[in-house]
Amino acid sequence: MKVTGAALPFLPLCRNLLPSRLAGLSLALLKATALEIAILAGHLLLYPSGITQERRTTPALPAQAQDTPRLPTEAKPPVVLLHGFIDNRSVFVLLRRSLAQHGRHQIESLNYSPLTCDIRAAAELLGRHIEGICERTGSRQVDIVGHSLGGLIARYYVQRLGGDLRVRTLVTLGTPHSGTRVVPLANAHPIVRQMRPGSPVLEELARPAPGCRTHFVSFWSDLDHLMDPLETACIDHPDLMAQNVRVSGIGHLALPVHPAVATGIRQALDTARTGAEADAQAGGLTVA
Numbered sequence: 001m002k003v004t005g006a007a008l009p010f011l012p013l014c015r016n017l018l019p020s021r022l023a024g025l026s027l028a029l030l031k032a033t034a035l036e037i038a039i040l041a042g043h044l045l046l047y048p049s050g051i052t053q054e055r056r057t058t059p060a061l062p063a064q065a066q067d068t069p070r071l072p073t074e075a076k077p078p079v080v081l082l083h084g085f086i087d088n089r090s091v092f093v094l095l096r097r098s099l100a101q102h103g104r105h106q107i108e109s110l111n112y113s114p115l116t117c118d119i120r121a122a123a124e125l126l127g128r129h130i131e132g133i134c135e136r137t138g139s140r141q142v143d144i145v146g147h148s149l150g151g152l153i154a155r156y157y158v159q160r161l162g163g164d165l166r167v168r169t170l171v172t173l174g175t176p177h178s179g180t181r182v183v184p185l186a187n188a189h190p191i192v193r194q195m196r197p198g199s200p201v202l203e204e205l206a207r208p209a210p211g212c213r214t215h216f217v218s219f220w221s222d223l224d225h226l227m228d229p230l231e232t233a234c235i236d237h238p239d240l241m242a243q244n245v246r247v248s249g250i251g252h253l254a255l256p257v258h259p260a261v262a263t264g265i266r267q268a269l270d271t272a273r274t275g276a277e278a279d280a281q282a283g284g285l286t287v288a
Contacts, residue, residue, distance in 0.1 A: 028249055032223040036251040043091060043253065050090025053111050077141045077168055078106035078133050079269070082126065084148030084174075085191065086114045091147060091256050098262040104269075106137055112153070117190040119149075119201050123157040130157075130166050141168040143269050147256045148226070149195065151175030152205075155216075159205055159240075164213040169272040171217045171265050173255040174224050177235050178202065182228040197232075209239040216242035217268040219261060226252045243268075 079099055081092040089109035096107055110129045112122045130142055144167055146154040151172030157163035158170055179197030186192045194201040220233030227233045234244040245268075250258050 029223060032249055032251045032254070036225075036253050039253045039257055046090040046093060047088065048090075050088035050093075050109075050111070054089060054109055076104060076106075076269075077139050077143050078108060078137055079104050080126075080130060080133065080142050080144045080154075081107065081109040082144060082146040082150030082154055083109070083111070084146075084150050087147070092145075094257045094259075095145070095262050095265070098259070099266065102266050104266075106133075106139070108133060119153055119156050119191060119194050120160075122153045123161055123163075126153055126157050127161055127163060127166075130163070134166065141166055143167070143169045143171070143272070145171045145173070145256075145265060146175060147173045148175055148252070149191070151218075152177070152195065152201075155205060156201065158214045159209045159212060167214045169215045169217065169269055171219070171268055172233075172235075173219050173261070174221065174227060174233050174252045175218065176227060176232045177205070177218065178232045180226060180228050180232050182226050206237070209237065212240055214241075215272050216240055217245060217265075218242065219245045219247060219255060219264065221250055221252070221255060222246060222248050223250060224252045224255075 081089065081096065083089055083091050088111050092109055096109070099107055108129075110126060112125055116122050133142055134140065144154045146152070151170070152175050154163075154167070154170050155172070155175070155177070158167050176195050179199060179202050180195060181197065183192075187196070193199060196202075216235050218233060218235045220227065220230065222230055224230060224233060235242040245264060247255075247258075247261060247264075250261075255261055
């Protein structure tokens with residue numbers, strides 16, 4: 001199995017819960033809850049700014065190079081950010097800034113409609129978006145960072161729609177890879193039902209995926225209130241090259257905004273391999 005486990009070194013780890021540490025756990029939970037509330041409040045203020053699709057432009061070439069064909073940039077592919085359920089691109093304001101400050105100058109976000117009722121349809125939209133990015137930038141591949149449902153949509157594109165040809169690395173943040181049981185009343189929404197354990201979509205993702213070229217890195221939190229069980233945010237598939245990275249002390253909403261997680265994401269993307277290198281190095285990524 002090509003699944004490896006790792007812990008994010010920038011955050012305290014939650015080990016065996018001995019009785020003497022229960023008080024510490026309760027304090028950590030209170031801190032995480034307070035942080036989630038603060039992030040939610042800030043995100044509600046930013047939400048209107050991310051409702052519309054971002055303007056997509058092709059970087060201008062220098063005047064003397066206008067007639068020179070652009071060559072694919074393989075060192076640092078474009079990064080595509082994909083938000084979660086009933087959200088938009090505004091959730092990635094801080095992560096986008098962090099990536100840009102560390103050399104990622106081609107970053108694009110995709111808004112899919114909150115009325116989307118099918119992961120498959122959203123994955124097809126993502127595929128068209130990525131083809132457009134590759135055409136505009138001259139890149140052969142992209143990297144994707146998906147939060148929550150966004151990670152599941154991107155994974156479906158990679159595994160079921162041939163997206164492994166285009167996606168070098170897929171980073172997921174709090175994504176219910178094997179289904180979550182939280183908030184049963186939310187089953188009224190079709191896409192929520194697709195995120196339940198045993199749904200047809202998740203059964204499709206559990207099927208064999210031999211030769212999948214994409215590297216997967218899944219960040220999961222031991223205080224994620226939307227993952228039930230918590231380990232559902234881990235990838236466990238015999239055909240996928242994947243690493244599961246555990247973080248502690250933060251909740252679901254904090255994953256795309258916490259600076260330590262942003263550092264881990266940058267490291268995961270910077271240590272990724274493409275093409276023949278990926279085939280030769282059939283192990284997980286290392287975040288250290």
